[in-house]
Amino acid sequence: MPRSPLLLLPGLLNTRRVFAPQVEALADVASFTIPELWHHDTMAAMAEAALAAAPPTFALCGFSMGGYVAFEILRRAPERVERIALIDTQAAPDSPETAARRRGFIEQTQIGRFHGIHPTLLPQLVHPSRVSDESITQPLFDMACDIGGDGFVRQQQAILGRADSRPLLVEIEMPTLVIVGREDLVTPLPRAQEMASDIANARLEVIDESGHMTPLEKPAEVSAALRRWLTQ
Known part of the structure; x- marks a missing residue:
């Protein structure tokens, strides 16, 4: 079975390491492109860099901030997705309040x-049961250090300047998977439900006992959902 080209877009203060479990689990069905998104300070520049790195057509997966970039890619090159x-x-x-x-x-x-x-931010990012789980928290600390302050500022500026993507949802006709941690405090469940309800061909997967960092918190469940989406 040929492998699907898969463009993975990491979140704020995330390197490709955020998808390490999925890259390992899906290696038999996907070939991966994972661009570095912290070198740019607009969604447009992030999207163009991702498109330049990607194959001619691809499956597209965005996590957190990467989802914002994914919407920008759909605006610019929907025929490639x-x-x-x-x-x-x-x-x-x-x-x-969030912008402030x-x-x-x-x-x-x-x-x-x-x-x-900072460790005090962990309860916002991961499920309460995982705040002390170093297999999840250490990668978060390491990725943030790799990106650094300048990269963080560029990413936040890009996020602040992003467009409202809600009008785009009704135009999406391709097979769509929406995944959310049930206890996500950053982009809560109702936001995912709204997206899934506005996209014609969307499937919503709610991951129990997970906060915002589902690719790391519940890697097997996320990888299984992505496998179904890629192969069906």
């Missing part, structure tokens, strides 16, 4: 106060 998976992300723009918080993170980082992911 065969199917799309959206993991712990949302189509709506930031609320004013992002600007605060940017200001703190620009005055030299970037310390990666």
